[in-house]
Amino acid sequence: MAKLVAVIASTHHPFYYRASTALGEDRPPFADEWVRKITAFRQTLTRARPDVLVMVGSDHFHQLWLDNMPQFLIGKAPFYDANWYNEEREFGLPRMLLRGQEDLSAYLLREGLDAGFDLAYSNELRIDHSITCPIITLRPEADLPIVPVYTNIFAPPLPQPKRFVQLGRTIRELVESWPGDQRVAVIGTGHLSLELGGPRQFGEHGPDPEFDRRAVGWIADGDLEGCLSEVTLDSLHAPGNATHGFMDFMLMMGVAGEGVKADYVDTLDLFHTMEAYFTWYPNGAPA
Amino acid sequence: MSRYLLNKFLYTVDRDPALVQRYRDDPRGTVTWWEAERANQILNCHLPEASTWLRFADAEREALADHDYVRLFELGAHPFLTLTLFIAMFERDHEPLGFQKEYARRLAHFSLPYPDIAT
Numbered sequence: 001m002a003k004l005v006a007v008i009a010s011t012h013h014p015f016y017y018r019a020s021t022a023l024g025e026d027r028p029p030f031a032d033e034w035v036r037k038i039t040a041f042r043q044t045l046t047r048a049r050p051d052v053l054v055m056v057g058s059d060h061f062h063q064l065w066l067d068n069m070p071q072f073l074i075g076k077a078p079f080y081d082a083n084w085y086n087e088e089r090e091f092g093l094p095r096m097l098l099r100g101q102e103d104l105s106a107y108l109l110r111e112g113l114d115a116g117f118d119l120a121y122s123n124e125l126r127i128d129h130s131i132t133c134p135i136i137t138l139r140p141e142a143d144l145p146i147v148p149v150y151t152n153i154f155a156p157p158l159p160q161p162k163r164f165v166q167l168g169r170t171i172r173e174l175v176e177s178w179p180g181d182q183r184v185a186v187i188g189t190g191h192l193s194l195e196l197g198g199p200r201q202f203g204e205h206g207p208d209p210e211f212d213r214r215a216v217g218w219i220a221d222g223d224l225e226g227c228l229s230e231v232t233l234d235s236l237h238a239p240g241n242a243t244h245g246f247m248d249f250m251l252m253m254g255v256a257g258e259g260v261k262a263d264y265v266d267t268l269d270l271f272h273t274m275e276a277y278f279t280w281y282p283n284g285a286p287a
Numbered sequence: 288m289s290r291y292l293l294n295k296f297l298y299t300v301d302r303d304p305a306l307v308q309r310y311r312d313d314p315r316g317t318v319t320w321w322e323a324e325r326a327n328q329i330l331n332c333h334l335p336e337a338s339t340w341l342r343f344a345d346a347e348r349e350a351l352a353d354h355d356y357v358r359l360f361e362l363g364a365h366p367f368l369t370l371t372l373f374i375a376m377f378e379r380d381h382e383p384l385g386f387q388k389e390y391a392r393r394l395a396h397f398s399l400p401y402p403d404i405a406t
Contacts, residue, residue: 197366199394
């Protein structure tokens with residue numbers, strides 16, 4: 001059976017690529033600290049020596065649209081083109097080509113359907129920054145095959161938070177029952193408090209530092225019970241109008257497991273949002 | 288109200304560099320042309336299989352024609368789509384992050400609950 005060697009959750013700030021590669025006067029004052037933190041975070045994946053990456057993210061109205069919106073979708077393709085014109089325009093993100101792990105995609109689809117998730121799938125999925133940003137930060141070589149898992153976190157009606165947790169648990173079970181000897185890492189990106197296109201956007205900090213503090217605590221401690229007792233679809237509007245992306249963090253808590261403390265926790269207080277980085281080693285920390 | 292069509296306009300313009308520039312330069316003309324020629328084009332469908340019934344409410348058409356992102360927020364346009372497209376059109380006229388902060392200031396009179404964005 002495959003081995004789940006790392007579970008990793010982070011934010012996916014699209015400005016990192018440009019900030020980390022900028023030189024001279026164009027380099028923002030926070031770039032060096034950001035790079036140091038990302039480099040340390042990257043080591044947590046490198047040490048796990050994965051063969052395959054299951055990548056959880058959310059399409060930002062690039063390929064998935066309101067005429068036919070899935071709630072949970074798995075990519076099943078041999079390759080994935082990545083990043084879009086408006087991401088190149090706005091964030092300077094490069095065009096990328098990532099290899100797919102089609103047999104694991106097929107397995108997650110078949111077994112996921114049988115486990116009670118009516119998963120959508122795509123044979124031609126162009127992925128966006130919710131998945132390419134963690135490639136850029138965690139595996140810039142972009143040399144590992146991926147299985148993209150997209151969730152709907154911003155086209156209402158949305159699935160309930162508990163559904164994200166349940167899907168995370170199911171992904172964990174299916175990865176660990178996948179026939180073969182591959183080493184699999186599950187990587188997901190979400191948001192802490194975040195406001196986009198609203199009055200609280202682009203402040204000096206995330207729109208709700210108190211929510212961020214509590215959220216980091218829930219994730220770091222694997223406190224799913226505490227998190228689910230307080231987080232609802234309605235309550236997530238309060239910390240910022242784009243905070244429903246926090247449910248992707250909840251999905252990753254489902255992958256990591258109830259009450260399982262993260263082996264690695266770090267944060268970076270940036271303008272606009274709080275960056276947060278978590279790693280769990282389900283089979284113990286690698287040497 | 289046709290919140291879906293409002294979002295469809297923002298979505299289809301944002302992904303086309305020529306349309307982004309056209310909408311910046313001639314907002315009313317672009318909205319008029321788009322509603323006549325593109326509103327009923329079913330995305331990802333063979334062209335003749337268009338829909339027949341989509342049209343803007345007057346308030347939506349005026350908000351788009353006026354580049355009035357405050358009104359678009361009030362009407363329940365998806366804030367991510369509105370922000371992304373308006374950054375593409377107007378960020379170039381401001382210092383870094385200046386447009387985004389001005390955008391927030393112009394929306395400062397809104398408080399929770401924000402307008403519903405469900406389509």
